Amino acid sequence: MEEVALIRIVAVKFLQAVPVILIISILAFLLLSLLPGDPALIIAGEQASPAAVEQVRRQLGLDRSFLEQLGIWLFNLAQGNFGSSLVLNQSVLSAVAERLPVTLSLAALSISFTIPVGVLLGSVAAYFRRTWIDSAVMTVALLGVSIPAFWIAILGVILFSVQLGWVPSSGFTPISQGVGPWFASLALPALILSLFQIGFLARMTRSAMLDVLGQDYIRTARAKGLSEWRTVGKHALRNALILIITATGILLSAAIGGSVIIEQVFALPGIGRMVVQAILARDYPLVQGTMLILGFTFVMINLIVDILYTLADPRVRHD
Amino acid sequence: MTDTGLGSLTTVHAIAAPRGYGAWRRLLRHRSFVIGSSIILLLTLAAVLAPLISPVDPSAMRVRFRFRPPSQAFWFGTDMFGRDVFTRVLYGARVSLFVGFAVCVVSGLCSAILGVIAAQFRRLDGAIMRLMDALMSFPAILLALGIAAALGPRVSSVIIALTVAYIPAGVRIVRAAALTVREMDFVQAAQVSGASSLRIVLRHILPNCLSPLLVHLTFIFAYAMLAEAALSFLGVGIQPPIASWGNIIAEGRDYATEAWWVMLFPGIAISLAALSLNLLGDALGDMLDPRLKGGE
């Protein structure tokens, strides 16, 4: 019975994701029509010859009617064709796949700093609420969400790379060339990327924990004679984690979004840097396709987070 | 960075707001509120009075004054064109605060309208919320990047891009608040006594959604300023010669080791502005959220 309910919930979530994916596809398509004036002219550049402009127009199918264009766009998408870059001489999918390991390594490393530190800081602040410990932790968290990452990144490079020479100042070493160099090339960017997220997660965890620590069942746990460690670590954190799970989607989104900027500062050849370069080179199909792929990815991530949430909370699971 | 668009999950609960004189007095005793509002007020004042505080032209290039370190004459030093960094930071404040404020107002209005419509008209709810889900599927900074790139590098593009990026979170908050308020006794009573639905929305539901939205928008103000700086830093936002905190840092970056002051001061300015707004948001959230206030 329980399994049936669970399967039903998952099925409903999947069905809800279908229109979202469709809307994302259309939104990404519309991005190009936001361009003021003739997209072909803008993409080809103002100095381009009329023939070159025409060629871009045909290549992008801009000579067809709006609905025809949309139809072709969706038809291509359905076949897994996300378009091609104008500059890179590559399909969007292969361009993204090539740079994915960098962005993924960066995001994964930063998330693996973020979650333990953020949850610990938030819990400690909540437990010692209204003491100097709380104030100190929350000040750090507040700084984390207030200081712009690209600025602290530049300062970090000056301090750790230029002055101290602990880590390389830019560039990426694939993990195939050894874990040590890989880690060294990503440690500083990942750490700086996680500053905002740690601040965000710590603030969220504190608020969730404050809520939970005030609940009657915490008093029950203490009345049973459990140690504070078990009371907080088991009874409180289990409940707070349910709330925290909902934040992981936001954290991942922030990690990927933040990597756009961090990759730029550290010259890491990831997806974010590719998008920024594509924008500056007016390679709009690449921007469009990459955003679409990331959009799809996050629909999936949010779906997984939703399902995890359902699994973690017995109250949702049964109803 | 800075692209969650979700100030705090607790804002949803900030429905029953204390009003009147007592609430004001409590706010004025709240340390975060006092610190936060003082800093942001000071920054706003500095931005508005920029021409009076520093009569120098922020774009005036004086090559013989290149890369002067901070001194009595140039408080924050000068950049590679000999422009006064202090003046540029002051004028940058105008752009950054304007963008943040505009995003706040426009996305706030859109969120309020869409959120109430979604809560009030069940038939439109699904469509609106799926559209918001779709927008939320892009990391906010990336969405803003895409839109700003398509619209071209202008102040208005940045505002539009960030507004679109931050609307979904606002709509969710307003909708959740409106749904909660709708079930409350006084709204039910108004319905029973035959008030029109427009009247109920305007008199009962909307005012009660405003306080969680206000808390949320305070955080959005901070996020929008940080995002504007990031976009300008990447070269997709505010373009030189207009000074923005983001593009001053971008320009100073290449000389960061020699002329550290060029990038240091605008960074401090952004951090201060974001910090004060976050403090303000925390204070408002504290005040407006009855759950977190008591019992501690």
Next chain:
Amino acid sequence: MIMPLLSVRNLTVQFRVDSGWVTAVDDVSLDVGEGDCVGIVGESGSGKSVTALSILQLHQRATTRIPSGTITYQGQDLLRERGSTMRRIRGSEIAMIFQDPMSSLNPVLTIADQISETLRQHQGLTGVAARKRVVELLGLVRIPDATRRADDYPHRLSGGMRQRVMIAMAIACKPRLLIADEPTTALDVTIQAQILELLRDLRKELKMSVMLISHDLGVIAEFAQSVIVMYAGRVVEEAPVAQLFRRPVHPYTVGLIAAVPKLDSDAPRLATIAGRIPGPQEIIVGCRFSPRCALVQPRCRDEPPLMQPVSDGQSARCPPRILVLGERHG
């Protein structure tokens, strides 16, 4: 005289508020003997729950202080104890159940998990042995189909069943004293009676003392042997239950008894006590009941009255009434 199991002497508890400290419990003394069943009655805000929570030090430590008083359990002053000693006593020597069984159980842990936690903490029971004891306990509190119910999460159970689970958890280690803080308040009337009956049976079976806290004098009358009436942080009357109903002394007690609905009464309306209980922040110099008291005299407002014995086992904090009653009897 035999030493009581638990003896509270001159307990004062204060809470921190914006403007300083306010007194929630003021100079409260009470005894619970071995096998006794003591009822504490009073309106919400009278300090009865705070008194109970301070026995096990379950109040918010950061915002509460106990400037004076002793709480002696088997010769040991609990207020001097911290940490591990307190934890050893909680749940194994003195157990507690609370008002709202909906929120008192952890929603993300199964019932078996929550009960066996107590067993592991105090008796070192784990695995199959703990499981066996959990099912046994659930049977003891009369939960049908105990084997299957053990693996349920709390939200699948009704309010009455959840309170039974709370009771099972409380008696798991056979405590000598059970503090029941409004155990039936959140439940339907029919369920209330069942839970009270269960508590009564368990008390006999396990030979434990019970301290029952309720705002409902009817519940107290049915359950307790002796009653302590609290008002605005103070004990105002103390008596064996029959004595209290036959001859209440304090005007507040009189009012409380008059407010209990009686089926056989001809009275057209329920009696009520005018006014409301003062908050701990309100300063009342004399008797704290004086603003609501129908029999108030000038001196009641000047100085706080003392607790005075009335007859064997009964005492009250109302010198004028005691004087009047004494003359009438003498």
